[in-house]
Amino acid sequence: xxxxxxxxxxxxxxAIVAAWWANSRQPKPIVLIxxxxxxxxxxxxxxxxLPEISxxxxxxxxxxxICHGGEALALNADLAHSTMRxxxxxxxxxxxxxxxxGSSCHSGTAEQNNNHIQRVLTSVQATYAGAITNxxxxxxxxxxxxxxxxxxxVADAQVTTSTxxxxxxxxxxxxxxxxxxxxxxxxxxxxxxxxxxxxxxxFDRLSGCAACHTPGIGxxxxxxxxxxxxxxxxxxxNTCHNRGNYDLRAxxxxxxxxxxxxxxxxxxxxxxxxQFTKCEYELDCxxxxxxxxxxxxxxxxxxxxxxQYIQCRTCHGTPTQLPSTKxxxxxxxxxxxxAQLNPVVDLELGQTVIVTDKGEPMWNxxxxxxxxxxxxxxxxxxxxxxxxxxxxxxTQNGIDQSSAYCHTCHAVQR
Amino acid sequence: MSNxxxxxxxxxxxxxxxxxxGALGLGAxxxxxxxxxxxxxxxxxxxxxxxxxxxxxxxLIAEVxxxxxxxxxxxxxxxxxxxxxxxxxxxxxxxxxxxCHGSRYDADGNVLRGPAQxxxxxxxxxxxxxxxxxxxxx
Amino acid sequence: xxxxxFHHLHPPTIPARQARWRYTLGAGGTAVFLMLVLxxxxxxxxxxxxxxPEQAALSIQTISYHVPFGALVxxxxxxxxxxxxxxMGVHLVRVVFTGSYAPPxxxxxxxxxxxxxxxxxxxxxGYILRWDQGIGxxxxxxxxxIKTIPWIGxxxxxxxxxxxxxxxxxxxxxxxWHIFGLAxxxxxxxxxxxxxxxxxxxxxVPPPHLRVDQARINRNELVRREVLAMxxxxxxxxxxxxxxxxxxAQPITDISAIRGxxxxxxxxxxxxxxxxxxxPFIWGVLAPLLVLLMLALIPYILPNPAERELGRWFPASxxxxxxxxxxxxxxxxxxxxxxxLPGS
Numbered sequence: 101x102x103x104x105x106x107x108x109x110x111x112x113x114x115a116i117v118a119a120w121w122a123n124s125r126q127p128k129p130i131v132l133i134x135x136x137x138x139x140x141x142x143x144x145x146x147x148x149x150l151p152e153i154s155x156x157x158x159x160x161x162x163x164x165x166i167c168h169g170g171e172a173l174a175l176n177a178d179l180a181h182s183t184m185r186x187x188x189x190x191x192x193x194x195x196x197x198x199x200x201x202g203s204s205c206h207s208g209t210a211e212q213n214n215n216h217i218q219r220v221l222t223s224v225q226a227t228y229a230g231a232i233t234n235x236x237x238x239x240x241x242x243x244x245x246x247x248x249x250x251x252x253x254v255a256d257a258q259v260t261t262s263t264x265x266x267x268x269x270x271x272x273x274x275x276x277x278x279x280x281x282x283x284x285x286x287x288x289x290x291x292x293x294x295x296x297x298x299x300x301x302x303f304d305r306l307s308g309c310a311a312c313h314t315p316g317i318g319x320x321x322x323x324x325x326x327x328x329x330x331x332x333x334x335x336x337x338n339t340c341h342n343r344g345n346y347d348l349r350a351x352x353x354x355x356x357x358x359x360x361x362x363x364x365x366x367x368x369x370x371x372x373x374x375q376f377t378k379c380e381y382e383l384d385c386x387x388x389x390x391x392x393x394x395x396x397x398x399x400x401x402x403x404x405x406x407x408q409y410i411q412c413r414t415c416h417g418t419p420t421q422l423p424s425t426k427x428x429x430x431x432x433x434x435x436x437x438x439a440q441l442n443p444v445v446d447l448e449l450g451q452t453v454i455v456t457d458k459g460e461p462m463w464n465x466x467x468x469x470x471x472x473x474x475x476x477x478x479x480x481x482x483x484x485x486x487x488x489x490x491x492x493x494x495t496q497n498g499i500d501q502s503s504a505y506c507h508t509c510h511a512v513q514r
Numbered sequence: 515m516s517n518x519x520x521x522x523x524x525x526x527x528x529x530x531x532x533x534x535x536g537a538l539g540l541g542a543x544x545x546x547x548x549x550x551x552x553x554x555x556x557x558x559x560x561x562x563x564x565x566x567x568x569x570x571x572x573x574l575i576a577e578v579x580x581x582x583x584x585x586x587x588x589x590x591x592x593x594x595x596x597x598x599x600x601x602x603x604x605x606x607x608x609x610x611x612x613x614c615h616g617s618r619y620d621a622d623g624n625v626l627r628g629p630a631q632x633x634x635x636x637x638x639x640x641x642x643x644x645x646x647x648x649x650x651x652x
Numbered sequence: 653x654x655x656x657x658f659h660h661l662h663p664p665t666i667p668a669r670q671a672r673w674r675y676t677l678g679a680g681g682t683a684v685f686l687m688l689v690l691x692x693x694x695x696x697x698x699x700x701x702x703x704x705p706e707q708a709a710l711s712i713q714t715i716s717y718h719v720p721f722g723a724l725v726x727x728x729x730x731x732x733x734x735x736x737x738x739x740m741g742v743h744l745v746r747v748v749f750t751g752s753y754a755p756p757x758x759x760x761x762x763x764x765x766x767x768x769x770x771x772x773x774x775x776x777x778g779y780i781l782r783w784d785q786g787i788g789x790x791x792x793x794x795x796x797x798i799k800t801i802p803w804i805g806x807x808x809x810x811x812x813x814x815x816x817x818x819x820x821x822x823x824x825x826x827x828x829w830h831i832f833g834l835a836x837x838x839x840x841x842x843x844x845x846x847x848x849x850x851x852x853x854x855x856x857v858p859p860p861h862l863r864v865d866q867a868r869i870n871r872n873e874l875v876r877r878e879v880l881a882m883x884x885x886x887x888x889x890x891x892x893x894x895x896x897x898x899x900x901a902q903p904i905t906d907i908s909a910i911r912g913x914x915x916x917x918x919x920x921x922x923x924x925x926x927x928x929x930x931x932p933f934i935w936g937v938l939a940p941l942l943v944l945l946m947l948a949l950i951p952y953i954l955p956n957p958a959e960r961e962l963g964r965w966f967p968a969s970x971x972x973x974x975x976x977x978x979x980x981x982x983x984x985x986x987x988x989x990x991x992x993l994p995g996s
Contacts, residue, residue: 102524102528104880108884112532119724122894545720549718
């Protein structure tokens with residue numbers, strides 16, 4: 101019996117030593133107490149190798165949980181990740197309000213122009229209203245081209261433009277009798293910022309803000325890119341806008357099978373008949389297309405043409421008119437904030453920049469003393485100089501000035 | 515080995531094993547209890563722009579608590595925590611008085627009357643490049 | 653030396669035949685040890701556990717992941733609680749199968765049964781204290797079952813949850829029941845039960861003149877056996893706890909949006925299985941109460957074993973009781989197995 105008790109004691113000691121050993125094997129928790137929340141989070145225990153997401157979101161201030169959600173205290177990967185907002189993409193529009201919104205952040209300010217989340221939710225890139233409307237109209241389900249449906253229901257309390265509509269219902273193909281509309285609903289509602297992304301990790305984060313502001317996100321597995329930027333290269337736009345072509349007869353989307361090659365941009369575009377001038381394939385998309393065009397103006401529009409207004413003449417003017425310009429005299433001008441977020445130019449008070457029809461400063465341009473203009477690539481920092489049309493040999497009349505007319509002479513051979 | 519000593523040996527082994535187990539258990543118990551759940555106390559306080567505290571001013575900063583003094587030598591700060599047992603002292607005439615046990619300090623923080631024995635602590639004051647005044651309590 | 657409670661429980665000698673493992677299975681003693689372990693680890697958990705809906709699951713995460721040896725303490729508490737129900741079940745079955753419930757032990761049998769009920773309620777309330785997605789449905793279903801009782805259902809629900817749906821008052825009530833109300837009951841019953849064991853003449857044995865084997869063991873031997881059982885149980889618990897974590901899930905943030913585990917805790921799987929058969933009051937409340945009543949009535953309505961047959965397994969004169977207990981145990985085990993099958 102005494103021997104058994106000695107043995108039992110040995111077993112107990114063994115168990116306690118094993119418990120100490122198991123305890124010492126626990127990962128050493130790395131705590132982070134972001135100044136914004138003041139609550140400890142332990143994500144860095146495993147994720148200390150991630151780069152800072154952007155200059156505007158330092159981890160010491162924001163931490164991880166305020167954007168990503170998740171269980172801040174858990175050291176078990178499954179539990180820690182179980183409540184993450186939007187899974188791999190906290191900026192998915194279904195959760196964006198909690199992740200990126202808030203009055204100090206990207207929504208909720210009184211000024212409509214600053215409520216980026218509402219702007220994106222109402223923009224054609226999110227609603228897909230143009231395509232839905234056109235299909236319904238073409239197949240006779242609707243009598244005009246005014247949008248009534250989006251991928252999800254959305255409303256705008258403050259219509260400010262003549263083409264804005266107050267609200268869209270969620271498009272529900274259940275009532276549609278036409279098989280083409282049914283097919284459209286099955287095959288074509290995956291892209292666009294507010295859609296349920298296609299299955300597969302490469303599509304997980306191609307919705308919401310990340311679709312544009314996290315370049316490279318579609319091409320790499322989750323977790324490899326941790327970045328938010330306003331310097332969006334054309335390659336990121338191409339992730340969606342050069343992904344393939346529509347087949348209207350089959351009412352399907354045909355993804356391209358060839359791999360687009362960055363070196364040969366103009367040949368690479370999915371539509372063989374599309375025409376481009378040199379600047380359209382040498383610059384990045386965002387060098388010309390402004391944030392209002394891309395993210396909307398806060399109104400719900402029926403199609404893309406109602407919100408796309410940058411034309412060749414925005415920068416080049418017409419044979420009879422120089423492009424609109426504006427001298428930056430207000431230190432609170434949005435141009436300075438944009439230049440600070442993407443510091444490719446040293447913008448100074450008193451500089452003159454080109455402005456769009458809607459009065460937005462093209463903050464990456466400037467008027468040079470000799471009457472020519474300069475544009476700095478927002479994603480590349482590359483400097484371009486260009487001349488106005490006025491004073492050149494261009495004989496195009498002053499009324500027909502959309503880019504299609506310019507392409508007649510200036511498009512490159514593809 | 516005789517029967518008796520053999521029994522003693524087992525007893526000894528058992529006692530030793532249980533003693534080690536007990537010691538390890540007590541160690542684990544101590545480590546279990548010795549864990550801080552709340553985040554460490556704040557030691558740096560940003561109290562706003564330096565221009566809000568003009569020369570010659572003596573400003574009470576309640577959240578620290580401290581008295582920020584701006585005189586000809588620049589900024590300095592006195593902790594308003596009594597050096598006796600940690601109560602927050604209140605201004606009393608030109609000096610300070612502790613409500614708990616009646617310690618008195620003069621305007622520079624020197625002890626006028628016990629039971630406190632040490633003068634008030636001077637806090638480190640830092641004016642950052644953005645002209646914000648930071649008080650450090652560590 | 654004045655006899656102490658310890659001496660009361662450990663008389664100078666006891667019959668050797670009935671002190672053997674293969675007779676007692678060591679179940680009663682192990683149950684006492686487990687209850688002591690549960691008290692100690694539970695007290696330690698109270699240093700960190702915060703009984704509010706916002707903080708409960710988070711404080712358990714703190715215990716499990718951050719407090720040194722916190723996971724060990726919580727896991728020992730968890731495994732000891734699970735083991736306690738099994739050990740108590742074994743003890744109950746042993747008592748019936750050996751006929752030990754016969755007078756004068758009838759009352760102590762009821763005390764033991766009360767202790768068992770206390771332990772089940774302690775397990776359930778402790779389970780609810782996690783306040784995470786894993787327990788959400790058990791909480792909703794368990795409390796809604798009370799509502800189905802005619803007449804007193806609604807007031808009883810209020811007594812239990814402190815509101816019209818599970819919320820902050822529910823958690824604090826379950827907490828108080830767990831650490832105080834039920835724990836106190838269990839402690840009183842445990843001491844009383846142990847005290848009565850001796851008062852009723854120790855482990856059931858035939859009267860001296862009918863004993864086959866007159867050998868006895870002394871107090872020291874008994875204590876040694878108990879120590880050995882404690883050492884082995886303790887070692888097993890610690891090993892289990894060090895490598896098998898207790899379940900944990902995401903905190904409940906909205907009681908009306910529970911999306912976790914829909915299965916009852918294992919000790920109520922048999923009730924959950926019966927609930928699929930129909931009326932929740934009949935199958936979820938009456939049936940378990942009936943099982944309890946039948947167990948309680950065994951010493952009172954079924955024939956008691958003869959004196960000379962005491963102190964051994966399966967006395968012929970206790971056959972009806974043995975069969976009744978076996979049928980109940982088998983039913984519960986089968987229902988539990990069915991309830992645990994995936995997709996059930």
